[in-house]
Amino acid sequence: MNNGPASLALRAGLAIILAITVVAVRSPALAQGNTPKALAVIPPNKDTDLKFYSGNGPPQEGVAALEYMMSDADLVLWVAGNQFFAMDEVVGAFRKVHPGVTVGLITLPPGLLLSAIEGGGWVYDGKEYRGTPDVYASVNLGHLKKLKAAGLMNSYEVYMHNELQIMVAKGNPKAITGIDDLVRANVRTSMPNPVSEGIMQFYARKVLERHGLWPAIANGQECASCQTTERNWFTAVHHRETPERIRDDKSDAGIVWKTEGMEALRHGAQIETVELPAADSLRDEVSYAVGALQNSRHQENAESYLAFLRSDAAQDAYAQFGFVKARPEELVLKPID
DSSP states (O other): OOOSHHHHHHHHHHHHHHHHHHHHHHOHHHHTTOOOOOOEEOOSSOGGGEEEEOSSSOOEEHHHHHHHHHHTOSEEEEEEGGGTTTHHHHHHHHHHHSTTOOEEEEEEOHHHHHHHHHHTEEEETTEEEEOOOSEEEESSHHHHHHHHHTTSOOEEEEEEEOOEEEEEETTOTTOOOSGGGGGSTTOOEEEOOTTTOHIIIIIIHHHHHHTTOHHHHHTTOOOSSEEEETTEEEOSSHHHHHHHHHHTTSOSEEEEEHHHHHHHHHTTOSEEEEOOOHHHHOTTTOEEEEEEOTTOSOHHHHHHHHHHHTSHHHHHHHHTTTOEEOOTTTSSOEEOO
């Protein structure tokens, strides 16, 4: 064999080409010819949004859960965070049908989950966790269409519904009755951020814009964990922050999902909710969409989970927390257009 300089240079060049090819195959961003995105950052103190279910006991949470789900899980679910309070019941019902299947779960804003899929994983508590889910669910089909465009998802199903309400302090001391009251001079608001929270990206912003209130709320800013005006705060994860801000007298009102108001009341929060007319609650429009990723490491279990969501056991598990069941024709896998 020729081991001269030219031969060594040729072999080195071939090795580099091979390495680039392998990375491109493994990285969705590179495979699509795009610049890879950075790992997404999980906000601090979100341990209860990170779970790993194995055995019959309670799930592990936080860093330990992240480590296990990236290495040992038989199924990894990343779903819109406003389902966090229902998922122990939902995953438990799934594991009764599929005993022995270990499940990793992340419940965070769907836009943030999408960023993590695009970037290939997370940073949490200063450490990197690389990996993507088998199943991704959002509060709007728009996020899944982005995955379709990236060649990462082909089909979806709608598996439940929800609606918007306004959360206020117990007794409604500011006498808030509707959307227009949210910009009164004596009302401080806690709103889902427009960067990563699907409730704002796809639903609440549309309502606020229709009422002509968006400029007064956002003040030209699109940010998270930020004060846009002296009276409005955009949250990082609204379904946990808004009841806390109302409790701490930092906010008077905020747009939330109906199910989140119910969950806060179950835990004794000193809040109540204001129902909205259909035009503002969007109860006839809000749909949760779910699909399996094409590059799923556990394709068979992902398909089993999607089938499970169509069952009475899954629909009943969600319904007990206030979610509205999907119609039979919605619980059918269909192509993402």
